[in-house]
Amino acid sequence: MLDIQKIRADFPILNQKVNGKPLVYFDNGATSQKPQVVIDAISKYYQEINANIHRGVHTLSQLATDAYEVARGKVQHHINAKHAHEVLFTSGTTFGINLVANGFAAILKPGDEVIVSHLEHHSNIVPWQMLCEKTGATLKVIPMSENGELIMTEYDKLLSGKTKIVAVNHISNALGIINPVKYMIDKAHEVGAAILIDGAQSVPHLKPDVQALDCDFYAFSGHKMCGPTGTGVLYGKEEWLHKLPPYQGGGEMIKEVTFEKTTYADLPHKFEAGTPHIAGGIVLGTAIDYLNSVGFENIQKQELELLAYATERLSEIEGLRIYGNSKNKTSVISFNIEGIHPYDIGTIIDKLGIAVRTGHHCAQPIMNFFGIPGTIRASFSFYNTKEEIDALVEAVKKAKMMLS
Numbered sequence: 001m002l003d004i005q006k007i008r009a010d011f012p013i014l015n016q017k018v019n020g021k022p023l024v025y026f027d028n029g030a031t032s033q034k035p036q037v038v039i040d041a042i043s044k045y046y047q048e049i050n051a052n053i054h055r056g057v058h059t060l061s062q063l064a065t066d067a068y069e070v071a072r073g074k075v076q077h078h079i080n081a082k083h084a085h086e087v088l089f090t091s092g093t094t095f096g097i098n099l100v101a102n103g104f105a106a107i108l109k110p111g112d113e114v115i116v117s118h119l120e121h122h123s124n125i126v127p128w129q130m131l132c133e134k135t136g137a138t139l140k141v142i143p144m145s146e147n148g149e150l151i152m153t154e155y156d157k158l159l160s161g162k163t164k165i166v167a168v169n170h171i172s173n174a175l176g177i178i179n180p181v182k183y184m185i186d187k188a189h190e191v192g193a194a195i196l197i198d199g200a201q202s203v204p205h206l207k208p209d210v211q212a213l214d215c216d217f218y219a220f221s222g223h224k225m226c227g228p229t230g231t232g233v234l235y236g237k238e239e240w241l242h243k244l245p246p247y248q249g250g251g252e253m254i255k256e257v258t259f260e261k262t263t264y265a266d267l268p269h270k271f272e273a274g275t276p277h278i279a280g281g282i283v284l285g286t287a288i289d290y291l292n293s294v295g296f297e298n299i300q301k302q303e304l305e306l307l308a309y310a311t312e313r314l315s316e317i318e319g320l321r322i323y324g325n326s327k328n329k330t331s332v333i334s335f336n337i338e339g340i341h342p343y344d345i346g347t348i349i350d351k352l353g354i355a356v357r358t359g360h361h362c363a364q365p366i367m368n369f370f371g372i373p374g375t376i377r378a379s380f381s382f383y384n385t386k387e388e389i390d391a392l393v394e395a396v397k398k399a400k401m402m403l404s
């Protein structure tokens, strides 16, 4: 059992008032809060070892380089990648997906097909649309059902020899639905297609095993898993990272440069042009250590309890509809109240100290599917409590009264 009060003491931001009320932070799907160890590790880096990496012979540069590579190793073990050089540090999920989509421009031909799903964040739609525009390939979309699940029989029908890559999220940000990614990966491979998993919303809740999944790419952001903003990881299978061209040209990603010809550095440096977010990469390692010290089993247990409690309590409110009723869900509740715009509820409950996200959550096709402008999304983390859910329910009831 987690000692929630002890865990909450690790997160200084949680212990404050917003608009005169105790902060209730339920916007974890947008970004998580940071524990003190992560905040301290950022200062420590700049106080003690700040230097550019992979460049100098001097001691600080070596210390910074070593710390950065230790962090890469931590990520490798965390996601069970076969090689450390399959772990690319990026600025976030968006960067990782764009890197892969850009690389596939060198591979796709007119008539080829790219598959995404109806449940994607715009980050996992737009780069593939841009790729299709560039190459003449066609974008296909796996449809979803009323309860927010992807329809696997339709996925099976879309797959063919023309499919070159499938891109799907592990967990939907707008509804919290957990997709059957292992099935989807195996099916993509049956037709010889590559598959990218957008893990932005899964890594705060579970420990992905990229070898067991057998995915070709797995992209995620550090800031949703207690790490700093501007950090992220793209895992790519070695064979694919060799096949794809570099994304950006610049320092650090080369072996040799002449005006006639440039040769590229080995993995992972081929994809890491320029000075990276050194402190961020190192501290992402600290965040991963922190999450593992809490334990993913404990995290899941606490979050599923919060999900069940919030679903039950919110359902007390007349006219409240929850979107995405699948059993395969993480701790996200997306809802609306009949006749009231989600933005209005969000604004009123903010005055009561409660932070939720309202709007389309960068997933407009899902909102279009339900015929709504957006939802109110409460996304819970392991450091949230049932008392906070009670505060949300009371605040929503109050807002409903004021607005109806």
Ligand code: 7TS
Pocket (backbone or CB within 6 Å): 029, 030, 031, 091, 092, 093, 094, 095, 121, 123, 124, 169, 171, 172, 173, 174, 198, 200, 201, 221, 357, 361, 362
């Ligand atoms: N993919 C998914 C599934 C996401 O939820 C997000 C961000 C991204 C990609 C992009 O991640 P980034 O770190 O590169 O921006 N999702 C959200 C959200 O749900 N609310 O704010 C950001």
